[in-house]
Amino acid sequence: MKPNRETYDTYSDNDLLLLLRNSDEQAFAALYDRYWDKVFYMAMQRLKIASCAEDAVQDVFADIWKRRGELEVKNSFPAYLAVAVKYRIINIQAKMNHATRYGQEIIRNIDVSCSSQEEWLDFKELQQRLETHIASLPEKARIAFQLNHKGGLRHKEIARVMQVSEKAVERSIARAIQSLMNSFRHFTSFF
Structure with missing residues (x-):
């Protein structure tokens, strides 16, 4: 018999990660519910745009689910999440900076070319x-x-x-x- 949802909430992160490696969706949902707000807060602190922060968090958790079979968490799961979201934020900021530079370059080129x-x-x-x-x-x-x-x-x-x-x-x-x-x-x- 499979444990009910409330039972998963009592499991440690390590127990949930072991279950997650076997594609246990409720274990994933328990980790997601346990840490989504904290990871979102970290992302919002850096990105300042809610939709971008949500994207970063969703990407992190989607990647965890995708790599669940080979996922290795060496220290604590919160530390793993902090590093994962940090790299997602860096990627998002790089894309945002690229878009800003691209827009500024277009405006500069148009400024020069307008007769x-x-x-x-x-x-x-x-x-x-x-x-x-x-x-x-x-x-x-x-x-x-x-x-x-x-x-x-x-x-x-x-x-x-x-x-x-x-x-x-x-x-x-x-x-x-x-x-x-x-x-x-x-x-x-x-x-």
């Missing part, structure tokens, strides 16, 4: 309208589009972050692009 103040003002207006339209997209389409076009993530990486299939990511991005194209149809020289 007149009027063109620059037209561009700034278009850029503002584009940002407003992107912000109004449905949540999944907006997130997928931003992670792809601003964050530089591939569809497979976005699918992992959003916990959906790659096809769902492709559809979301296609919907976002179609919506943008329809909204900015009169700016045909840009599309």
Whole structure:
């Protein structure tokens, strides 16, 4: 007979890890429930953006489940989680920094290439309208589009972050692009 959910809450981390190695979903759920808030707090301290912190925590726990058969925790499980989330945060911050640098470089290049103040003002207006339209997209389409076009993530990486299939990511991005194209149809020289 399998123990009930409350019994798992009384097990030590080491006992739960042993059960987890045998694909025990309730052991995983007990570890997840025990540590999710603490790991999220660590991620929020560094990232300051709740959705990014949630992504980092989900990635850590998804990786634990994926590697459950060969997972080795040498010290304590909380220490393992702290290191795992630290590396996820570093990766997320690197992607965010890359996106920021990329956006700044585009703006610098456009600044140099604009031949007149009027063109620059037209561009700034278009850029503002584009940002407003992107912000109004449905949540999944907006997130997928931003992670792809601003964050530089591939569809497979976005699918992992959003916990959906790659096809769902492709559809979301296609919907976002179609919506943008329809909204900015009169700016045909840009599309």
